[in-house]
Amino acid sequence: MGDYRSKFAMVETMMNRRIPQMICFAFGAALFTVFFLSHPLAKDLNLTITVDYWQIIFAFTLIVGVVSFVRITIKNIKKGEDRPYRIVSLIGLIAMPVLALIWGIRGDSPFMWVFEYVQVPMQSTVFALLAFFVASASFRGFRARSAPAAVLLIAALLTLLSRSSLEGILPVYFSDFADWIRSNPSMAARRAILIGIGLGSLTTSLRVLLGIERTWLGGEK
Amino acid sequence: MDWSTIIAGLLTLAILSFLYRDNPAYKMAESLLIGVSIGYFLVIIWTKTIMDLLVDPLFYDAKWPLVIPMALGIMMFGRFHKKTSSLSRIPIAVLIGSGAGVAIPAMLEARILKQVSATVGPLLTDTGMPDISVIVVLIGVLTTLSYFYFSHEHKGALGVSAKVGTYFLMAFFGTTFGYTVMSRMSTFIGRMEFLLSDFLKLTQ
Numbered sequence: 001m002g003d004y005r006s007k008f009a010m011v012e013t014m015m016n017r018r019i020p021q022m023i024c025f026a027f028g029a030a031l032f033t034v035f036f037l038s039h040p041l042a043k044d045l046n047l048t049i050t051v052d053y054w055q056i057i058f059a060f061t062l063i064v065g066v067v068s069f070v071r072i073t074i075k076n077i078k079k080g081e082d083r084p085y086r087i088v089s090l091i092g093l094i095a096m097p098v099l100a101l102i103w104g105i106r107g108d109s110p111f112m113w114v115f116e117y118v119q120v121p122m123q124s125t126v127f128a129l130l131a132f133f134v135a136s137a138s139f140r141g142f143r144a145r146s147a148p149a150a151v152l153l154i155a156a157l158l159t160l161l162s163r164s165s166l167e168g169i170l171p172v173y174f175s176d177f178a179d180w181i182r183s184n185p186s187m188a189a190r191r192a193i194l195i196g197i198g199l200g201s202l203t204t205s206l207r208v209l210l211g212i213e214r215t216w217l218g219g220e221k
Numbered sequence: 222m223d224w225s226t227i228i229a230g231l232l233t234l235a236i237l238s239f240l241y242r243d244n245p246a247y248k249m250a251e252s253l254l255i256g257v258s259i260g261y262f263l264v265i266i267w268t269k270t271i272m273d274l275l276v277d278p279l280f281y282d283a284k285w286p287l288v289i290p291m292a293l294g295i296m297m298f299g300r301f302h303k304k305t306s307s308l309s310r311i312p313i314a315v316l317i318g319s320g321a322g323v324a325i326p327a328m329l330e331a332r333i334l335k336q337v338s339a340t341v342g343p344l345l346t347d348t349g350m351p352d353i354s355v356i357v358v359l360i361g362v363l364t365t366l367s368y369f370y371f372s373h374e375h376k377g378a379l380g381v382s383a384k385v386g387t388y389f390l391m392a393f394f395g396t397t398f399g400y401t402v403m404s405r406m407s408t409f410i411g412r413m414e415f416l417l418s419d420f421l422k423l424t425q
Contacts, residue, residue, distance in 0.1 A: 020310040024318035031322030049319055052274055053290040057312050059270040060294025066263050067301070085252040092256025093263075100264040113225065115261055121229040121415070122254040125236040128412050131405035132240060138398070148391045155395025156402075163403050182396050184354050188361020189393035191336050192386075195362070196369050198332025205321035205328070216317050217310065 021211050028209040066093070155181055222422070230420030233412055336362075361389040 031049065034042045070093070077086045099111040106112065144150035161170060162178035207213035235250035275291055278284040293315055299308030340362045342355045367379060368386030375383045417423045 015307040016310065020314035023311060023314040024321075027315050027318035028322035031319050032325055035323070035326040046323075048286075050323055052287075053293075054316065054319070055270050056275050056287070056290035057294050057297070057316060059266045059275075060297045060312075062262065062266050064297045064300060066259055067298075069259060082248075085248050088249055088252040089256035092253045093260040094256075096257060096260025097264055097267075100268075105264060105268060111264065114257060117225040117229045118232060119254065119257045119261060121233045121412075122236050122250055123258070124408055125233045125412050126251075126254070128405060128409035129236065129239060131402065131409045134398075134402055134405060138402070148387045151388050152391040152395040152398075155392045156399045157395075159396045159399025160402060163399065180354070181392060184357045185361050185389050185392040186396040188340075188358045189365045189386075189389040191340060191358070192362045192365030192369070192389075193393075194332050195336050195366060198328045198336070201324050201328045201332070205324045208317060208321045209325075216313065 017214070017217055020217060021214070025209055025211065028205075032209075069093075155186065222420075226419050230416060233416060233420070237412075360385070365389050 027049075031046065034046045037043075070090070073086050073090050077083055077090070096111060096114065099109070099114065103109045103111060138156070142149075142153050142156070144153050158174075158178040158181055162175045204213060208216065232250050232253075235246040236254075238244055239247040275287055279287040279291065293312040296308045296312050299305035340358060342352075342359075344352055344355055344359070346352050364382045364386035366386070367382040368375075368390065370379070370383075373379055414424075
């Protein structure tokens with residue numbers, strides 16, 4: 001009995017950790033090598049995996065997400081948690097594929113009507129709402145208590161004023177100075193952050209390929 | 222006024238009502254937005270990816286290698302059952318492995334080498350005068366990088382350099398903040414314009 005259990009545990013570890021790690025290394029090493037090859041076959045392979053295969057797997061991943069959302073929503077409807085809102089979400093979700101199935105997704109279809117007159121106005125209003133929260137947060141947070149905080153405040157004000165309708169009223173050098181701040185000191189920090197991101201991504205990718213970084217496999221088993 | 226504008230206007234007002242406080246109208250509109258957005262993306266992914274990139278080429282043009290991503294995609298559904306959940310790790314391994322393999326040379330080229338080469342330029346102009354902009358960028362990149370160097374305590378020369386880097390970072394955050402506010406404001410103005418002219422007909 002104990003022997004079976006240990007064999008089962010071994011197979012489970014193989015399936016859960018070893019095989020995914022080996023696949024991860026094999027694909028990583030292959031695509032890393034392919035990058036340095038100029039043969040058309042290598043370029044084709046690179047494009048096929050990174051464009052077509054990725055898109056297809058991501059599409060299935062999205063469907064998995066949708067199924068998961070529907071399951072959780074139905075569970076919450078049964079429990080009675082925020083029932084009317086959950087039902088509205090579910091109706092919206094089901095309505096779109098149904099409309100697409102019946103009338104198609106052309107420009108004048110009901111599917112596109114819902115997109116244009118329901119989804120887009122609400123989405124852009126949610127985006128616009130953040131203007132108020134950003135403004136109120138800045139009103140509370142923007143205090144020139146220290147020299148770096150003063151630099152932050154001045155840079156933000158320069159950008160805001162130079163890009164607003166006051167641009168014509170303010171002297172030309174004001175706008176030029178704002179542009180200089182954006183293209184030089186601001187750009188320098190942005191560039192350093194990008195270099196940092198690059199170095200971080202590089203080391204993380206190496207750690208993943210070599211099996212040092214295994215958090216993507218989930219839990220302990 | 223047509224029904225489309227009335228519906229779009231009412232939904233816009235429902236979302237804006239959140240500025241007063243959280244309320245049922247906002248919650249209803251928010252739930253509808255979530256459902257409709259997921260439904261929209263589901264339809265687009267189905268038609269543009271599953272049908273155009275997988276089903277049509279596989280079954281009509283007999284592109285058999287596409288069986289591989291299809292099998293990997295189907296394995297993702299293993300997550301829904303405990304006994305088959307380990308299967309979903311295989312497509313994840315393919316995505317992460319290939320992503321890491323592509324990222325190493327791509328990051329090295331785009332994020333490191335190109336950024337470094339753009340930073341290093343002639344420090345003097347053609348007339349022999351120092352080029353202030355190039356010097357500022359060079360100092361800014363070096364000092365900001367030193368700010369993110371945490372292997373040594375920020376004391377002495379490293380401390381001074383990191384402190385200078387903070388000023389460059391603040392300039393960056395300030396300009397980024399300014400642009401974010403401006404983009405949100407322009408969207409808000411667009412929504413207000415729609416409400417006042419198309420929906421309420423108060424302005425032309």
